[in-house]
Amino acid sequence: MKWLSNRISFHRHSEYTTILISTKVEKWKEGVLLAWMVLWLFVGGAILGVALSEDYLNRIAGDTPKSQLQLFLLLFLVFWGYYLYKIIKVYLWRKKGVEYLKLNKESLVIKRGYGKFGKAHSYFLTNMSSIELLERSVRSYSWVMQSAFWDIGNESLEFEYQGKKIIFGVQLEVEETKKLRQFLRTEIRKIEIEKRPKKK
Numbered sequence: 001m002k003w004l005s006n007r008i009s010f011h012r013h014s015e016y017t018t019i020l021i022s023t024k025v026e027k028w029k030e031g032v033l034l035a036w037m038v039l040w041l042f043v044g045g046a047i048l049g050v051a052l053s054e055d056y057l058n059r060i061a062g063d064t065p066k067s068q069l070q071l072f073l074l075l076f077l078v079f080w081g082y083y084l085y086k087i088i089k090v091y092l093w094r095k096k097g098v099e100y101l102k103l104n105k106e107s108l109v110i111k112r113g114y115g116k117f118g119k120a121h122s123y124f125l126t127n128m129s130s131i132e133l134l135e136r137s138v139r140s141y142s143w144v145m146q147s148a149f150w151d152i153g154n155e156s157l158e159f160e161y162q163g164k165k166i167i168f169g170v171q172l173e174v175e176e177t178k179k180l181r182q183f184l185r186t187e188i189r190k191i192e193i194e195k196r197p198k199k200k
Contacts, residue, residue: 004183005176017187019180021099023170029149033091036150040087044080047073093152099170103184105191110168121166125191129160131184133177134167157181 001011007022024030050056051073057066092114100120102109108128111120134156155167156177169177 004179005173007172008176008180010183016102016104019101019103019183021101021169021172021180023093023097023099025094025149030091030094033087033094033150037084037087037091040080040084044077044084047076047080051077090150090152094149099168101168101184103187103191105195108184108188110166112170123159123161123166125188127162131157131159131181131188133181134158134169157184 001009003009008019009022010017010019050060051070057069060069093112096115098113100109100111100113100118102111102120105125107122107124109120109122111118136154152170154171156169156172157180158165158167160166169180172180
């Protein structure tokens, strides 16, 4: 196994090349995510306890109809459940996640894996455009938020495939992005040369 950067490793096999992009962060950031998840679970448990307690609801309802208060709590729990799913997803991504690329003579496979889980997408090289840097304003709100360790996003590379834009390379630094693009372009170029008919 060889390295393009601290986060990107590759290995050339006989018939294909694999590239792994690590998603791990510093231990303190991982600890922050874990604490956030535990606190969010506690908040949801407390709200659920209130929603299921007839006596407590009667005490805090006051002039507000109890059914209206229960509806508010139910809507909050829906919101809570959605963000709990997001927090768990990010935590597992930082704990066990990896961005996996597999390049063979016919296709490029891209997979976001959570340990052994994750869906792979295959793209035939003949239908792919050139791999380019994904242009984004570093001052934009979306770029700042998606660059944070509590998010999964801010892809850095792209190519066109059958009319669709495919993006990958989550939260890579500028130099890492350039190295990965150059590596993939070089490998694909080698495959294209090998597939050309040889002159007699």
